[in-house]
Amino acid sequence: RDWDDDVEEADINAVDDTDGVDPEAEYAAWKLRELKRIRRERQAIEEAEAQLAEIERRRNLTEAERE
Amino acid sequence: RQHLIATGQTGEVKTATVEDVRNRLRWLARKRREDAKEEVIDVDARLEMARE
Amino acid sequence: MAKTEGYHRADEKALTDDRGYRGKLIRGQNPALLFEKGVRDRIIDSYYWKEQCFGLNEATLCDRAADLKYIGGTSGIMGKPTPFLCLAFKLLQLVPSRDIILEYLNFRDDVEENDDDVKAERHENGDDGAALNGTGIPDLNAQGKLGEFKYLRCLAAFYIRLAWEPVEIYKTLEPLLTDYRKIKRRTKDGFTLTYVDQFIDDLLTKDRMCATSLWKLRPRQDLEDLDLLEPRESPIADEIEDMDEGEADDVQVVSP
Numbered sequence: 054r055d056w057d058d059d060v061e062e063a064d065i066n067a068v069d070d071t072d073g074v075d076p077e078a079e080y081a082a083w084k085l086r087e088l089k090r091i092r093r094e095r096q097a098i099e100e101a102e103a104q105l106a107e108i109e110r111r112r113n114l115t116e117a118e119r120e
Numbered sequence: 121r122q123h124l125i126a127t128g129q130t131g132e133v134k135t136a137t138v139e140d141v142r143n144r145l146r147w148l149a150r151k152r153r154e155d156a157k158e159e160v161i162d163v164d165a166r167l168e169m170a171r172e
Numbered sequence: 173m174a175k176t177e178g179y180h181r182a183d184e185k186a187l188t189d190d191r192g193y194r195g196k197l198i199r200g201q202n203p204a205l206l207f208e209k210g211v212r213d214r215i216i217d218s219y220y221w222k223e224q225c226f227g228l229n230e231a232t233l234c235d236r237a238a239d240l241k242y243i244g245g246t247s248g249i250m251g252k253p254t255p256f257l258c259l260a261f262k263l264l265q266l267v268p269s270r271d272i273i274l275e276y277l278n279f280r281d282d283v284e285e286n287d288d289d290v291k292a293e294r295h296e297n298g299d300d301g302a303a304l305n306g307t308g309i310p311d312l313n314a315q316g317k318l319g320e321f322k323y324l325r326c327l328a329a330f331y332i333r334l335a336w337e338p339v340e341i342y343k344t345l346e347p348l349l350t351d352y353r354k355i356k357r358r359t360k361d362g363f364t365l366t367y368v369d370q371f372i373d374d375l376l377t378k379d380r381m382c383a384t385s386l387w388k389l390r391p392r393q394d395l396e397d398l399d400l401l402e403p404r405e406s407p408i409a410d411e412i413e414d415m416d417e418g419e420a421d422d423v424q425v426v427s428p
Contacts (some may be wrong), residue, residue: 121255125397130184131181131184132180132181132182132347133179133180133181133227133228133229134178134179134229135178135179135181135230136207136231136232136272138228138269138272138275138360139232139380140229140272141230141234141272141275141276142275142279143231144231144232144234144235145202145234145238145275145279145320145321146281148234148235148238149281149320149321150281152238154289172258
């Protein structure tokens with residue numbers, strides 16, 4: 054077929070997408086990815102909270118200074 | 121050509137319903153299973169032939 | 173509901189007619205504009221588009237999607253669009269109903285009906301959820317239980333990210349973060365291995381995927397604060413709790 058002429062068999066076969074070859078390893082690899090995602094989310098929340106706290110702190114400072 | 125019939129040569133193609141889609145996918149899944157089975161049988165037959 | 177329209181244009185003329193587009197809109201604009209002009213032009217010029225995508229409807233598109241071997245945007249110095257990208261463009265032309273997109277995403281072949289042969293065979297191959305549970309691996313939706321055609325599933329996910337609203341995007345795509353099936357991804361100069369869950373995560377967090385800039389998705393946290401979303405429950409949340417109590421922060425996470 055014309056449209057996939059440029060796909061080299063060797064290239065596409067260099068990557069194997071067969072599932073279930075080693076279920077334990079595939080699951081373990083997923084768990085690691087999932088863990089990183091969760092950590093990333095938590096970190097983002099912590100950073101946002103820290104930022105809010107900092108804004109709050111500065112506001113309090115200026116108010117205190119005004120008095 | 122198949123697509124000319126499918127489009128009735130009017131440049132239009134009928135909208136499919138969710139049932140059409142489900143049936144199509146069932147048919148494709150079945151076809152894929154049968155192809156996989158045939159491949160196994162094919163390999164078995166070839167092994168058999170090689171043994172003989 | 174389905175009876176109101178009835179027909180699609182077989183070709184892209186209506187879609188690419190800048191002034192005369194009268195089809196369905198996505199967020200107030202012609203869906204084709206979700207792809208960049210250069211990419212659109214290259215899709216419409218491609219053999220795959222002309223020979224394999226002409227005259228497809230929501231059902232016959234499945235034939236092509238079932239044959240997909242990889243995801244990806246464009247490849248080579250010419251920036252040739254992948255079949256995946258061409259089919260995504262076709263979806264932007266068809267704007268399938270929500271039900272149809274969900275069918276692509278979560279299709280499950282209920283072979284139980286009368287196909288005892290197949291059922292028995294699946295069991296032997298350890299292809300069955302119960303059999304895998306025996307090995308202690310939780311039955312997530314990765315064992316081909318949902319979204320049987322994994323590349324079709326990715327295609328639907330990509331479309332959802334482009335075409336749906338933020339709350340729906342999170343609600344519909346996040347469950348796929350447990351689908352750890354392998355997928356091939358075509359890059360500029362070759363192929364790499366990735367996973368359905370990774371692709372979903374990329375769609376939710378990156379601003380560019382598959383040669384397409386993804387419009388800015390409102391952060392999950394904002395939607396939680398507005399009570400539009402519940403916090404996400406990871407299936408391994410409990411395990412993480414245990415780990416945190418035990419060994420604190422010894423896993424280094426590099427932020428992207």
